[in-house]
Amino acid sequence: MRPPPQAHLPTHEVTNQPPAPGDRDLWASDPMLRALVSGSGLAAYGALMGRADMAEAGRAANRNPPELRLFDAGGRRLDEVAFHPAWHRFMQASIAAGYHAAPWQGGSHAAHAAMVYLASQTEPGHCCPLTMTYAAHPALADLPDWQAKALSREYDPMVRPMPDKAGVTLGMAMTEKQGGSDVRANTTRAQADGDAWRLTGHKWFCSAPMSDAFLTLAQGPQGLTCYLVPRWLDQRNGIRLMRLKDKLGNRANASAEIEYDRALAWQLGQGGDGIRTILQMVHHTRLDTAMAPVGLMRAALGQAHHWVRHRSAFQRRLIDQPLMRALLADLSLDWLGSLALGLHVAASFDDPQDRAFARIGVALAKYMANKLCPIVVVEAMEIMGGMGYVEDTPLPMLYREAPLNGIWEGSGNVICLDVLRSLGRDPMCRDALHDRLAAAAGQVAAYDTALAAWRSRWNPAPTEAEARWFVEETALLLTGAALIRGPHHLFAEAFCRSRLAGERGRLAGAIPAGLADALSDAAFPPA
Incomplete structure (x- = not known):
């Protein structure tokens, strides 16, 4: 057993410093999560992701970022990315647990969302390729061999063609320089080559460039079409890595700029129907971008709670x-509300009758969680003072990670405009949203008052310039509804009073005396 660090030093004695956190069971220590979702393997996965050695592996993966290897010693092209062993450890663990596959093998999307939440608390970078592998499943219906191999629970990072691998991971390459979110402006072109296609063009962002294949958009004879581009053939496919992006965070994971040089590809979906095809993937990746920031919030608040329970002042x-209890309680409401909403939306992915709500709900959950996450993380950092600002703690990593999911799969304005389009064009989406909001009425007075005001304000529908205002109000209402449906009336009442009835200032911790009573300990029970 490793001896404890020495506290009695020649010059002073170390006091008033929290002990090392040690192993943390992320499932057992989270009563709200356990009350909201169940699923085979979640307890074991939460215990694994909370272990001290996994936390250390996460630090190693982020301190040793991936390395681009364009050529071998003789000048021959490799176009590969090398990762630290800690990265492979996380990939192996999460793939074995079924992060990417369980919902398609009889599990639930809600349990998958919980795994995203748990993994993001320890090492969020490796979630990227696994999220895309999970989300690609519906779009791969035309390629059943690839679809089946992507469900494997064996991690195989070797450089070899798909038929020779124990399992594969999938990435995405859509964004181009001139278009950004406007993928209709893409110029990558596809030319027929027998039953396959050859793609030529440039992609400004390619997520997880060492994946075994990429879903990508290119201009085919019938217009913008979706293709699957394999990474490895009997020889290397025509995918050229230009550079790795020097990102603010997400450092354990690689993102690249690439070029297709007559890369072999197979068509997915109908020609000219590329956006509809790729949206099957985007719909599921959005679920993960709604849940990952909730995990980051939980991780930051967990660090803050450990600090304040073991440190004294005055x-x-x-x-x-x-005042500290008021601040922590207020921040906890942001996290708890986002967790309840995210899992409520995830459950709708499991019911074909709930598809309309899933579409609108996931956009609202993604928007709100990602607007709250940076605020919660920076407040947790401030609670820890100078220690929260140094790399000895996870807070700097969490801070760098906090903005990412708000950008990935549609930044704020894109999401808000998508919400307006969905409600305006699809009466089923509109009816599903109104039904969910109405179902929570009659239990919390502050919620009922806010719902009546919302109905009055947004009739007729908002203009484009009001989209953010509308989405914020709607997401807050839907969060209140999710909490009302949940197991803790205390959380629902406090959320509705502070977020919907206005018993709160603009900044974190500005709440009335008494509103925070018992909230903090209920959300983070003492060990």
Whole structure:
């Protein structure tokens, strides 16, 4: 057993410093999560992701970012990315647990969403290729061999063609320089080559460039079409890595700029129907971008709670000081609300009758969770003072990661405009949203008042310039509805009073005395 670090030093004695967190069971220590979702393997996965050695592996993966290897020693092209062993450890563990596959093998999308939440608390970078592998499943219906191999629970990072691999992962390459979110402006072109296609063009962002294949959009004879581009053939396919992106965060994961040089590809879906085909994938990746920031919030608040329970100032533990309890309780409502909404939306992915709500709900959940996440993380960092700002703690990594999911799969304005389009064009989406909001009425007075005001304000529908205002109000209402449906009336009442009835200032912790009572300990029970 490793001996404890020395606290009695020649010059002083180390006191008033929290002990090392040690192993944390992310499932057992999260009563709200356990109350909202169940699924085979979640307990074991949460215990694994909370272990101290996995936390150390996460630090190693982020401190040793992937390395681009364009050529071998003789000048021959490799176009490969090398990862630290810690990265492979996370990939192996999460693939074995079924992060990417379980919903398609009899499990639930809600349990998958919980795995995203748990993994993001320890090492969020490796979630990227696994999320895309999970999300690609519906779009691969035309290629059943690829679809089946992507469900394997064996991690195989070897460079070899799909038929020779134990399992594969999938990436995505859509964005081009001139278009950004406007993928209709893409110029990558596809030319027929027998039963296959040859793609030529440039992609400004390619997520997880060491994946075994990429879903991509290119201009075919009938217009913008979706294709699957394999990474490895009997020889290397015509995919050229130009550079790795020097990103703010997500450092353990690689993102690249690539070129297709007559890369062999297979068509997915109908010609000219590329956006509809790729949206099957985007719909599911959006679920993960709604859940990952909730995991980041939980991780940041967990660090803050550990700090304040073991540190004193002015002769009192920080956790016993009323202002600190108010701040932590207020921040916890942002996390708890996002968790309840995210899992409520994820459950709708499991019911074919709920597809209309899933479409609108996932956009609202993604928008709100990602707007709240940076605020929660930076407040947790401030709670820890200078220690929260140094790399000895996970807070800097969480801070760098916090903006990512708000950008990936549609930034804020894109999401808000998508919400307006969905409600305007699809009466089923509109009816599903109104039904969910109405179902929560009659239990919390603040919610009922806010719902009546919302119905009055947004009749007629908002203009484009009001999209953010509308989406924020709607997401907050839907969060309140999700909490009302949940197991803790205390959380629902506090959320509705502070977020919907206006018993709160603009900044975190600005809440009335008494609103925070018992919230903090209920959300983060003492070990």
